[in-house]
Amino acid sequence: MTTAKDIMHTGAHWIPAHETLDRAAQMMRDHKVGALPVSANGEQDRMVGIITDRDIVIKCVASGRDPSKVTAGELCDGTPRWIDATADVDAVLEEMQSHRIRRLPVVENKKLIGMISEADLALHLSDEQVAGWAEKVYSRS
Template identity: 85%
Template sequence: MTIAKDIMHTGATWIPAHETLDRAAQLMREHNVGALPISANGGQDRMIGILTDRDIVIDCVAMGRDPSKVTAGDLAQGTPRWIDAGAEVEEVLEEMQNHRIRRLPVVENKKLIGMISEADLAQHLSDDQIAGWAEKVYAHS
């Protein structure tokens, strides 16, 4: 049985809600990631969203906003999704498909321990599983 912890990549990094988007972009570069979970009030105990590199470009830069003045919390929206480290792969796929998301934080004992991305799925799942996932996540509603 393959579980979330088996397919995630470790080293997921939080961005506090008060941090600016230019700092978020620096963290993404330093950690070679395209998404950062956003923590409430600077703590690492409650996730209020996920910030992606695309969010920075589309919702800040392309709108003419200054990334040194816009915070991660300003772009946090919706209900953050996550998965328990012990969840089976089928649960991971279902969560990502149902919410049409491409990155999923992995939590163990209420602590962020990793992230599952499209690349992780591609490395660990069968072609049929990936095709089914992609069809549901990328399909137009």
């Protein structure tokens, strides 16, 4: 059985909720990623959300806000989604499809150990699985 841990990329990095969005953008650039899980201030084992490069552009910059003054925690909304490292690929796909998300943090023993992105799905799954995932995540309905 292929698990979330088998298809994730390792080295996911947290950003504390109190850090500013300009710092988040720098971290994304430095780590060559497009999303960061946001941790409760001082608690790297408690995820309060996830922010993406698109969130920074749409919810901050395009709205005329200053990314050096807006915090990562201010951009988080909704319930953070994640998957256990031992979950099988079908559970990964279901979680991502049902919540229409493109990136999914992977947790083991309550600790962040990696992230699953679209690229990881494309590398590790069949064309049919990726096509089915994309249809459900990107459809307008």
